[in-house]
Amino acid sequence: MSGPRPSSEAAFIDTLRVFAHHPAARGLLDDAAVLEVGPVTLVLTHDMLVEGVHFLPAQSPADVAWKLVAANLSDLAAKGADPLGVLLGYMLGEDDLDFQAGLIEVLEHYGVPLLGGDTVSGGPPQALGLTAIGRATYCPVPSRSGARPGQGLWLTGAVGAAMLGYEASRDGTGGDAEAFLRPMARLGEGIALAPFVTAMMDVSDGLLLDAWRMAEASEVSLAIDGAAVPIAAPEERRLDALRWGDDYELLFTLPRGVDPPVPATRIGAVEPRGFAPLFLDGEPLANRDGLGWEH
């Protein structure tokens, strides 16, 4: 179960985890559930967005629809899954036609069918849910927990574009607002990478925070070379870019000597579990507070 984690939420999930012992649930620790049905391996994910928490009332409903779909498809990308369709839980809002236009646009962009769902009244705040279902293209399906010492840590693309995009959409500054408002799910990259990676996840909440989570799930330490991380922001914003989420790049580990089949950058290494799960330029980051945006 991804998303923000205030203490009550963490407690809720921790209790559920004890109950969610089906292997498909992956202890509720992964980006998605992985369910074997006969010869088919399914990947399933569900995200909710709430007005005032995950998006602002002033935000364009079409952009909200885009992000809702893209964020879920990004979870499938992290599993190397090919999307089969989505189900939408839609609470009617201020401009349903604009939401619908954005929904159709993003689903057509990714070639993913709308399979069904539910439409309700209620709110404000408007609450939206999306379930995405995909078919794994490679088994075993990548998880967060497979990173092993000696392997390399890699990242597709760059981080920081969504940060600038957010600032542009808020302040009208020079960044590309689309990078924040209409993120791209790396579905093709995920499918290409799945046969090679030892661990993979999408970077939705900030590179450092998500790397921390991968380190914890894999019971290793990850050592990141901060200067090696490609950033789509001015150099003086490098540290901010490492902490910002919403870029939806893929973070993954590869055995030594294996090159990724898609453009990506080696940003660090997997080490035996040390003093902290995460090291940035040799400095241990012992506390996850402030590593990312728990938004």
Add this chain to the structure above:
Amino acid sequence: MSGPRPSSEAAFIDTLRVFAHHPAARGLLDDAAVLEVGPVTLVLTHDMLVEGVHFLPAQSPADVAWKLVAANLSDLAAKGADPLGVLLGYMLGEDDLDFQAGLIEVLEHYGVPLLGGDTVSGGPPQALGLTAIGRATYCPVPSRSGARPGQGLWLTGAVGAAMLGYEASRDGTGGDAEAFLRPMARLGEGIALAPFVTAMMDVSDGLLLDAWRMAEASEVSLAIDGAAVPIAAPEERRLDALRWGDDYELLFTLPRGVDPPVPATRIGAVEPRGFAPLFLDGEPLANRDGLGWEH
């Protein structure tokens, strides 16, 4: 897409329907999506419940959890599907531990695993979503649209218990509140019936309204013998019982001469499309208003 249908909601769905042309979506007209993945046929459904619309703030969160799960499993039952798991979209509320207790209770009752989902803050009103995924046990998967003239119209169990249960939970009268608060999904019955039925759906919004929907989907008229419908209420409440939902019985059609493999009652017949989609004791019901509870 099931649930209440005020005009804005109907308009929203009508627009989406044009876009949801994938055969798995069944035109958004059925209880669930039916998706073929290789040799596997999946059945997928998603429902939302909103505080103040679908449940009251005073209602026990454990009961809300039960109903959320049971209503979705009932959609799988109508397709003869065997549940594989659920994903929960949970907005934190007043008593999360009570919700969790009810969730665990209902999932253990049905032997269905929690696969994943999302937990968010936000509200009030609290909004909850549940996705249920099942595997079809018989193909073709029953739909609402297969009723043909000359066939019999059948119902499992009785209607009206949820009505009395609602009144009991509201007024402390003599009905069994559990029948309303903790409905049962007819999963076993659905699986047993799937190979025999020509059409099937669950009765969630009222027998007359749901029969109307089956008649429309099948382009036939359904003639119901009101006196033949088993009711779990005093005789003077018969008409109310026909209009009340929440009993989650299965309504289905069978070829003439075929007996159902589970206890059920023949309550009418399928006729060629006549003046109205629905006839009750020979009287045409030309308007769907007031046939059921659009709650």
